[in-house]
Amino acid sequence: MWQWFHKLGSPKWFFGIANRLMPWLLAGGLIILAVGVVWGLAFAPKDYLQGNSYRIIFIHVPTAFLAQSVYIMMAVAAVVTLVWRMKLADVFVKAVAPVGLVLTFLALFTGAVWGKPTWGTWWIWDARLTSMLILLFLYGGVIALDRAINDEKSAARAVAVLVLVGVVNIPIIKYSVEWWNTLHQPATLKLTEKPSMSSEMLIPLLLSILGLYLLFGWLACIRMQTEILVREQRTKWVREMVMAGRN
Amino acid sequence: MHPLRKKRLTIVLFLVAGIAIAVGLTTYALRQNINLFYDPTQIAAGEAPVDVRIRAGGMVEAGSVVREPNSLKVIFRVTDFNESVPVEYEGILPDLFAEGQGVVAMGRLNDSGRFVADQVLAKHDENYMPPEVADSLKKDVAGQSSSAETTGSATY
Numbered sequence: 001m002w003q004w005f006h007k008l009g010s011p012k013w014f015f016g017i018a019n020r021l022m023p024w025l026l027a028g029g030l031i032i033l034a035v036g037v038v039w040g041l042a043f044a045p046k047d048y049l050q051g052n053s054y055r056i057i058f059i060h061v062p063t064a065f066l067a068q069s070v071y072i073m074m075a076v077a078a079v080v081t082l083v084w085r086m087k088l089a090d091v092f093v094k095a096v097a098p099v100g101l102v103l104t105f106l107a108l109f110t111g112a113v114w115g116k117p118t119w120g121t122w123w124i125w126d127a128r129l130t131s132m133l134i135l136l137f138l139y140g141g142v143i144a145l146d147r148a149i150n151d152e153k154s155a156a157r158a159v160a161v162l163v164l165v166g167v168v169n170i171p172i173i174k175y176s177v178e179w180w181n182t183l184h185q186p187a188t189l190k191l192t193e194k195p196s197m198s199s200e201m202l203i204p205l206l207l208s209i210l211g212l213y214l215l216f217g218w219l220a221c222i223r224m225q226t227e228i229l230v231r232e233q234r235t236k237w238v239r240e241m242v243m244a245g246r247n
Numbered sequence: 248m249h250p251l252r253k254k255r256l257t258i259v260l261f262l263v264a265g266i267a268i269a270v271g272l273t274t275y276a277l278r279q280n281i282n283l284f285y286d287p288t289q290i291a292a293g294e295a296p297v298d299v300r301i302r303a304g305g306m307v308e309a310g311s312v313v314r315e316p317n318s319l320k321v322i323f324r325v326t327d328f329n330e331s332v333p334v335e336y337e338g339i340l341p342d343l344f345a346e347g348q349g350v351v352a353m354g355r356l357n358d359s360g361r362f363v364a365d366q367v368l369a370k371h372d373e374n375y376m377p378p379e380v381a382d383s384l385k386k387d388v389a390g391q392s393s394s395a396e397t398t399g400s401a402t403y
Contacts, residue, residue, distance in 0.1 A: 048381030049343065049371060057375070083255045120341030120368045124351075126283040164263055168270045179274075181282040181304060183351050185373040198376040 009086040011228045012237050018221040025218035033211025036062075040204035047201075056114045058205055061189070062212040064107035067135060068170055070100040070216065074142075075167040078160035088224075090156040091231070093163060094146055095223035099216065101139035108132055119183055127176035128184035131169055138166040152231070284351050290362070291330035297356050303332060304351040304370065312346055325350060325362070336364040343369035 040058030047054040074096060080089035111129070112122045123129065145162055149155035177186045189195050195202055232238045248256075274281060284304035285295040295301055308331055311324035319338055323346075324331045334352050344350060349370030354363045376384075 045377030045379075047375050048378040049348075050375075054375060079256075079259055082259050083252050118341070118343055118369060118371055121366075124283070124368070127281050161262070164259065165266055167263065168267050172270070172274070180278065181284050181286065183283055183304075183368060183370050185371055188373045188375065196372075196374045198380055200377065201375055 009084070009088050011088060011091070011232055012235075014088055015225055015228055018225055022218055022221050025214050025221065029211050029214030029216075029218055031211070032207055033215055036204045036207030036209075036211050040201070040208060044201050044204050045198075050118055053114065053117045056110050057201075058208050060107060060110040060114055061205060062208045063103045063110065064132070065209055066212050066216055067100055067103040067107050067132075068173060069213075070096055070103060071135065071138070071163075071167065071170055074100065074163050075170075078163040081156055081160040082164075087156075087231075090160070091224050091227045092220065093142070093156075093159060095227050096216075096220050097139055097142045097146070099219055099223070101136065101143065103216075104132065104136045104139055108136060124183050126182040126184055127180045128173065128182050131173040131176050134169055135166075135173060138162075138169060141166075286327045287325055287330040287332045288327055290332050290356065290360075295356055297358060300353065300355055302351055302353045303334065303356075303362050303364075304349065305332075306349055307344070307346050309346045325352065332360070332362050334362045334364055334367075336367050338365070338367070340367055341369040343371055 037058055041055050044055070044058075046052050074093050077089040077092045080086050081093070108129075111132075115124075116122050142159055142162055146155050146159050149158055174187075176182060177184055188197050189205075197205070229238060284302035287303070287305050289295055290303060295303070303325060305325040305327045308324040308326045311331075313322045315321070320335070321337075321340065322333065322335050325334050326332075334354075336352065336354075344367065349372065351368045351370050352362060352364035353366040353368075356362050
């Protein structure tokens with residue numbers, strides 16, 4: 001088990017695995033996401049209360065869901081960086097932080113667009129919206145801190161500590177709608193109970209989430225490969241690969 | 248596991264636990280500030296300050312909405328099924344505003360216990376369903392209550 005774990009930490013090994021995975025992730029992600037979004041936006045029934053305007057849920061929920069789970073993945077990678085000093089974990093954090101930033105921004109933006117016609121306001125300082133804004137700043141902070149430190153190793157450690165400090169925000173986002181009075185409604189998709197959504201709407205929503213997950217996987221792979229190539233440009237295997245690619 | 252790594256892991260766990268406790272205590276202390284609105288029970292209990300801009304939230308009580316014929320003024324009661332507060336508002340209400348729907352109003356509580364709002368936002372719940380399903384649910388509830396009435400009257 002430990003041997004496998006250490007093998008996973010080898011950039012060269014990861015590069016090969018990523019090459020094999022990426023076509024599947026990209027094709028699967030695009031197809032499932034397209035099916036989910038088109039089904040949701042065009043074919044799912046309209047809501048009894050909100051009519052058609054609820055359909056933005058098929059974009060809002062997947063982006064918000066991913067924004068949070070990407071952060072959790074980063075926190076796991078941060079623990080690996082701090083405890084095992086595995087380079088690949090740090091490569092992951094650096095590669096996905098901008099993706100998380102964009103997803104969080106999209107979640108906030110689609111939420112604002114949804115809030116105007118339903119609630120009557122673009123923005124309100126309630127606990128859910130504010131904690132999500134903090135998540136946006138955390139992603140921004142991670143990116144900025146990484147850029148600010150030149151030394152690769154100290155940057156990796158500082159970033160990992162920041163990611164871990166920020167991880168307390170994730171349960172706050174999740175439970176904000178239960179712990180405090182908020183304008184945002186409680187969660188529709190629950191871990192233990194039946195989702196409070198009829199199945200004609202739920203299936204496309206789950207497909208969109210799954211599709212976005214796969215697409216994120218592809219994006220993470222390609223961004224990690226780029227980061228690995230930059231870092232390992234002086235190693236033999238990268239040089240050999242590049243030479244072989246030229247011929 | 249290597250002892251050095253074990254030590255690092257312990258430090259990391261302590262770091263996360265410490266921050267979680269610190270943030271937990273802070274948010275607990277600030278809970279009334281984090282709450283977006285006062286509910287009618289809190290207002291009835293006198294927890295909400297008078298003549299300070301606050302938010303009040305709850306359900307619009309069924310049958311309580313009164314519109315003034317020559318202006319945009321509307322008066323309704325907001326309830327949490329325990330207590331209720333009269334709200335007065337002049338302006339355009341959001342589309343989702345209806346009796347039995349959630350609202351969050353911003354304004355001031357006056358001396359007579361009436362909430363004078365200058366902004367009313369709609370709050371919807373987490374349930375999504377097609378109109379047909381909502382209709383049949385309503386019919387089910389209506390059917391059950393009417394059948395309960397008939398059985399009730401039959402026993403009399």
